[in-house]
Amino acid sequence: MNKAEAPSPAPASKEPRTERGRRTLRKLLDAAATEFGEKGFHEASITGITSRAGTALGTFYTYFDSKDEIFRALVKDLSNSVRVTAGQALAGGELSPLETERRALSAFLRFAREHKEIYRIIDESEFVDPPSHRAHYETTARRILERLQSGAKLGVFRNDLGEEHAWAIMGMNVFLGLRYSIWSEEESVDRIADLANSILRDGIATR
Known part of the structure; x- marks a missing residue:
């Protein structure tokens, strides 16, 4: 996934202006994803994030003012990453509406397998930063609605x-995603996406 395609999640006043700065921001966000994913918000620490990122503590404050701020930025970053991943899966030619939904779900399931921390972080955002939690789901639902329309x-x-x-x-x-990407990977992503697609196509009632 090309995360560089997503808007910068840093506060506007601290948005990096150079490629080096953008790489450093990326390191901090990736490290924060691991730190929050493993420890949860309350046990995670800024020093833990900078240690994982291989940056100085002072560097953190070049981009963020607090642990709360980088957590909010991380939720936005993960939400953007899901959007970019789906967009890449749908690029490259005209797709039928049903194939569009199948590919979007398949891409999400693969993303979740590679970034299992997303579920813990998004779930925790409901209590740490409710507006970010709501925005994640509202924007995701809006994209689905646009495809349905x-x-x-x-x-x-x-x-x-x-x-x-x-x-x-x-x-x-x-x-x-929770069942077949986070709890286990026993089933093929494509099979699960095909199954979901059949529900959209045929429903579950007898005919």
Whole structure:
């Protein structure tokens, strides 16, 4: 995943202006993901983050004022990373609406397997920084809704699909990720994505 494509999560006043600064910020965020993912917000520390990043303590304060601030930035960064990952999976040609959903879920499941800390961090953000937690899910649902609306315009999806449908699909995707990317990797990502796609295509009621 090319994280450089995502907007900088640093506060505007501390946004790095050089490539070196952007690399340092990336190191801090990656280290924070590991630190918060392993220890949780309350046990994690700034010194733990800088130690993992291989940077001086003073360097941290060049980009962030506190542990709370880098945590908020990390939630935004992870949310952006999911968006970029899905976007890359959908690039390169016209896809049917159903194939779009299949690829987006498959990309998310792979991302979650590679970044298992995302679930702990996003879940903890509900209590550490509720606005970040809400923004993550609202923006994700909005992207799904936009795809559903595009599919409806093509005549593939129903015309009455709305926000609640987008949230329902997101809920399915989130819990499939929890079961088949975080708790275990026993099933093929593509098989799980195919199964979810069949639910969207056929439903579960007998015909």
